[in-house]
Amino acid sequence: MAVSGFDWPTPLSAYIHVPFCRHRCGYCNFSVVADRDDLIARYLRCIDWELKQLDQPSIETVFLGGGTPTHLPLDALKTLIGIIRRRLTFVGDVEFSVEANPEDITAEKLNCLVDGGVNRISLGVQSFAADKLKLLERGHSGASAAAAIEMAAATIPNVSMDLIFSAPGETMAGWESDLKLALSLPIVHLSTYALTYEKGTAFWSRMTRGDLKTTDESIEVDMYQTARRMAADAGLAHYEVSNFAKAEHRCRHNLAYWDGRGWYAAGPGAARFVGGLREVNHRSTTTYIKRIEADDSPTGESEAVTPIQCARERAAFGIRLMEGIDIDRIGKEMGVALRDHCSDAIDRSVAEGLLEDTVGRSRLTERGVLFADTVATRFLG
């Protein structure tokens, strides 16, 4: 379908959201259900229904995220991967990523993933330190997380790890110790995120009543810079504000979000961008299931995006890449004068020393990397 008369490219990526978790971590703001495994069979039928509507699209990247996909029991995980393989047409060298929690890693589950074509696994470790893991309400220990990484890498060598920093009370020495251990393990990709307090989460309530103390901004910046330095020393290049990877191991699926082709998405709370239409499914897993079971659409929000909006978003997300963006190329591909539309954002960011803008390449400066969100927001207009 073409919205705004623009010839939108056909997506080559698909995201499938698995909302099930053992427990809802206090800081989590994702579309998640804990202790509702009774919904799994109905959820699987809904995913099958959603993907069936797509009519066997060609796909080059698939991302099974959550929630915790590996929380699914073995037979359900097998069924879900079977649905994905049946309903999507894998073309060429497909990157098939799955998010996992360390406590779910077993030989049976890893074999099930590999047999289904999964070739990238992203483990939500967050920390190896007992007190930080307890505070973050994670279900694994540091030792079991390290063992899970070793085990996963022996079956699926393309392993990514997520770490959180600036947790309340965390010291620089603690963060360095997390990074040191992480980088000694067989990973090829690392994502690091500062802990955020999202409205509606338990951490938000605890923070507002003074039960959790946020980290001083200067310490947070030091922690981020430490991650950049230690990852680089370990041979993981900093390629996006929060992401580091060995050569050839950037996450292709995430890069596809920024190339303007769009992506399909299925599952509760999943957001897709197809044919210039941005749609988000109902966040509530029960509402999502009930709507599909009643032959109703699971879509909760829908918005037609104009080519200039899309071009602005591509610039806003793309500027987070260390290599930067070619503003004129994005404008040309979207058929809009992007540079003119964003001249205020560019001029102001250049004047403040946050952006380097040369012909064919605009990228964050060293200082701009610390203010990536500010620059990105300006591109959105």
Ligand code: SF4
């Ligand atoms: S395991 Fe991940 S998705 Fe699940 S509740 Fe915790 S942070 Fe959220």
